Amino acid sequence: MRRILATMPSRAYDVLVGRGCLAGLGSALTRRCPGGKTVVCCDENVAPLYLEQARASLNAGGYEVSHIVIPAGESQKNLARAEELYGVLYDRGIRRGDTMVALGGGVIGDLAGFVAATFQRGVRLVQVPTTLLAQVDAAVGGKVAVDFRAGKNYVGTFYQPWLVYADLATLETLPARELHSGAAEVAKYALLGGGELLDRVGRLAGGPLSAARVSQELVAGCVAQKVAVVAADEREETGARAVLNLGHTVGHAIEGATSFSRYTHGEAVGLGLRASLWLSRRLCGLSAREEARAQALLDGLGLPQRLEAVPGEAVCDLTRLDKKSGRHGVGYVLLDALGSPRLDVRVRPELEREVIEWLVKR
Amino acid sequence: MRRILATMPSRAYDVLVGRGCLAGLGSALTRRCPGGKTVVCCDENVAPLYLEQARASLNAGGYEVSHIVIPAGESQKNLARAEELYGVLYDRGIRRGDTMVALGGGVIGDLAGFVAATFQRGVRLVQVPTTLLAQVDAAVGGKVAVDFRAGKNYVGTFYQPWLVYADLATLETLPARELHSGAAEVAKYALLGGGELLDRVGRLAGGPLSAARVSQELVAGCVAQKVAVVAADEREETGARAVLNLGHTVGHAIEGATSFSRYTHGEAVGLGLRASLWLSRRLCGLSAREEARAQALLDGLGLPQRLEAVPGEAVCDLTRLDKKSGRHGVGYVLLDALGSPRLDVRVRPELEREVIEWLVKR
Numbered sequence: 001m002r003r004i005l006a007t008m009p010s011r012a013y014d015v016l017v018g019r020g021c022l023a024g025l026g027s028a029l030t031r032r033c034p035g036g037k038t039v040v041c042c043d044e045n046v047a048p049l050y051l052e053q054a055r056a057s058l059n060a061g062g063y064e065v066s067h068i069v070i071p072a073g074e075s076q077k078n079l080a081r082a083e084e085l086y087g088v089l090y091d092r093g094i095r096r097g098d099t100m101v102a103l104g105g106g107v108i109g110d111l112a113g114f115v116a117a118t119f120q121r122g123v124r125l126v127q128v129p130t131t132l133l134a135q136v137d138a139a140v141g142g143k144v145a146v147d148f149r150a151g152k153n154y155v156g157t158f159y160q161p162w163l164v165y166a167d168l169a170t171l172e173t174l175p176a177r178e179l180h181s182g183a184a185e186v187a188k189y190a191l192l193g194g195g196e197l198l199d200r201v202g203r204l205a206g207g208p209l210s211a212a213r214v215s216q217e218l219v220a221g222c223v224a225q226k227v228a229v230v231a232a233d234e235r236e237e238t239g240a241r242a243v244l245n246l247g248h249t250v251g252h253a254i255e256g257a258t259s260f261s262r263y264t265h266g267e268a269v270g271l272g273l274r275a276s277l278w279l280s281r282r283l284c285g286l287s288a289r290e291e292a293r294a295q296a297l298l299d300g301l302g303l304p305q306r307l308e309a310v311p312g313e314a315v316c317d318l319t320r321l322d323k324k325s326g327r328h329g330v331g332y333v334l335l336d337a338l339g340s341p342r343l344d345v346r347v348r349p350e351l352e353r354e355v356i357e358w359l360v361k362r
Numbered sequence: 363m364r365r366i367l368a369t370m371p372s373r374a375y376d377v378l379v380g381r382g383c384l385a386g387l388g389s390a391l392t393r394r395c396p397g398g399k400t401v402v403c404c405d406e407n408v409a410p411l412y413l414e415q416a417r418a419s420l421n422a423g424g425y426e427v428s429h430i431v432i433p434a435g436e437s438q439k440n441l442a443r444a445e446e447l448y449g450v451l452y453d454r455g456i457r458r459g460d461t462m463v464a465l466g467g468g469v470i471g472d473l474a475g476f477v478a479a480t481f482q483r484g485v486r487l488v489q490v491p492t493t494l495l496a497q498v499d500a501a502v503g504g505k506v507a508v509d510f511r512a513g514k515n516y517v518g519t520f521y522q523p524w525l526v527y528a529d530l531a532t533l534e535t536l537p538a539r540e541l542h543s544g545a546a547e548v549a550k551y552a553l554l555g556g557g558e559l560l561d562r563v564g565r566l567a568g569g570p571l572s573a574a575r576v577s578q579e580l581v582a583g584c585v586a587q588k589v590a591v592v593a594a595d596e597r598e599e600t601g602a603r604a605v606l607n608l609g610h611t612v613g614h615a616i617e618g619a620t621s622f623s624r625y626t627h628g629e630a631v632g633l634g635l636r637a638s639l640w641l642s643r644r645l646c647g648l649s650a651r652e653e654a655r656a657q658a659l660l661d662g663l664g665l666p667q668r669l670e671a672v673p674g675e676a677v678c679d680l681t682r683l684d685k686k687s688g689r690h691g692v693g694y695v696l697l698d699a700l701g702s703p704r705l706d707v708r709v710r711p712e713l714e715r716e717v718i719e720w721l722v723k724r
Contacts, residue, residue, distance in 0.1 A: 121518045
């Protein structure tokens with residue numbers, strides 16, 4: 001098991017990464033947040049697979065355990081579902097010292113996390129990510145939110161968990177498409193970090209992607225990089241945290257333009273990373289060789305080759321809705337070189353249209 | 363004009379207290395948050411009185427100004443109204459660098475504050491309190507929330523404003539009942555702080571309450587005390603902030619038991635303060651003389667003498683829903699002496715019933 005200590009301005013907590021460790025959740029939690037009620041929130045896909053194991057472990061840890069199961073999918077990440085969860089917590093008499101356990105992928109982590117952050121101005125929150133995307137990215141760093149209209153994560157807050165507990169064995173049951181989707185965030189950290197992590201992800205991309213080939217070191221490497229970035233700018237005030245937005249400006253716009261249905265978040269981010277690399281070569285001097293290496297890495301991880309079935313114009317329009325966009329347009333995160341991000345690069349609307357067109361036609 | 367610097371862990375900001383200073387809002391804001399859009403949120407009572415003055419001042423400060431007017435009353439502090447406000451911000455293309463101006467009392471500050479805190483994970487927030495209650499208490503300290511079912515402030519977060527700008531002249535148009543209601547929070551700070559502030563509030567209670575008799579020194583004194591408490595425990599983690607709960611455990615329960623309609627928040631807190639004094643004499647050794655002095659202070663400020671038209675049993679039940687209650691019952695803030703609070707005093711249910719009965723029969 002790997003342990004990364006996440007020391008954030010607002011709270012310090014452990015990120016534990018293991019394989020086959022779900023049965024240890026209860027005892028890991030008792031050492032940090034003893035006593036009280038726990039409410040496990042998961043979706044209908046995860047419930048039959050891991051809910052009982054999580055419940056049993058929490059029970060053995062001495063917790064009074066209840067659960068909430070909601071339908072699966074990004075469309076659940078809305079205010080109406082949040083309000084329903086508030087009602088459940090209210091009816092069960094949950095108080096601040098009690099714990100919400102978000103067992104699942106990014107949707108559950110964001111939704112249950114937002115509810116935990118705002119119910120009674122914050123109950124305890126434990127993230128138990130069961131997807132690759134959530135394990136390397138979404139469960140760490142404290143961003144919680146629901147979507148609002150076409151605005152992804154438009155209603156949310158910053159709220160660090162008390163513990164992140166990732167069991168790589170849960171990736172075994174992840175649909176192949178979701179595993180590939182999570183690989184997009186892995187690729188993002190590789191492109192941002194370069195060095196050893198890039199080499200490691202390169203090796204992963206060299207063969208068929210499978211849960212067994214995702215190592216604790218790889219997940220821990222991504223987490224450590226995210227933690228370092230977030231610790232320096234927890235609430236996106238200095239701008240430093242924005243490097244994590246690599247690939248996400250276009251990625252979020254693609255999700256919005258397709259009503260969060262055609263592509264998974266990771267697939268959309270994968271396409272966004274491709275766009276960022278293309279732009280980086282034109283605007284930041286990323287070499288053709290490095291761009292080719294990075295595009296090949298995305299190929300090897302099984303990410304989409306091109307943007308399909310989306311009007312390019314709609315994507316361009318939606319980049320302007322990006323939460324990080326300023327009054328003078330969208331500031332992109334691009335790369336001077338692999339492992340060397342540059343913040344807040346202005347991209348002219350013509351070039352934005354051109355890269356989306358390239359993404360459609362390549 | 364008085365200036366109190368509120369240095370909180372998450373943000374430092376000024377609290378400015380003046381009389382007839384509303385026209386200076388725009389220039390005070392440009393010095394702190396230059397540029398961007400401002401959205402002034404107020405209710406139907408405040409709009410005809412102060413909206414145009416606030417708008418003109420912000421316009422003169424170079425801001426693009428729009429506004430939202432909602433119906434008045436605590437019943438507006440709900441998730442449906444928050445969702446409506448999200449929609450307005452969304453339609454107007456509000457971004458993180460733009461500013462929500464909460465112009466009004468505690469309801470507007472809490473509701474618009476919660477929306478500002480959560481829209482895009484936080485836009486800028488400026489509190490312009492126009493009631494005595496909001497000026498001495500609600501607008502300072504970063505608590506924002508909406509009510510949920512019978513749970514007051516059950517959905518919310520901690521979000522410090524960028525500026526608090528209080529114009530005592532706005533108290534001239536406050537209904538007498540609201541002025542008296544605000545005096546309950548003034549009394550709370552006097553009872554907690556003792557000393558000079560208690561003497562000052564004692565003098566205020568010695569004559570008929572009027573806006574003209576509320577001084578900048580008095581408001582600034584309450585604010586300074588609140589700031590000191592909140593700075594030491596911004597998110598209610600160490601327990602120190604709980605002293606501000608003096609009178610509020612019973613006060614909130616009274617509000618809940620009467621569906622937030624029979625009493626104003628301040629009136630309910632006034633009754634809660636009376637209960638706290640009664641309990642303090644029995645449990646903490648507050649002297650009979652001091653209790654009498656304090657009850658007389660509440661009389662002088664025109665606060666309700668007794669609890670009317672509420673089943674006492676319902677109030678007792680609702681104290682158990684208090685967000686600050688633990689697994690072993692409600693922890694009250696009581697007073698060893700005037701100016702000397704004691705935290706987390708356990709009150710047996712029988713005594714709780716007895717004090718509510720006293721409050722009904724006195």
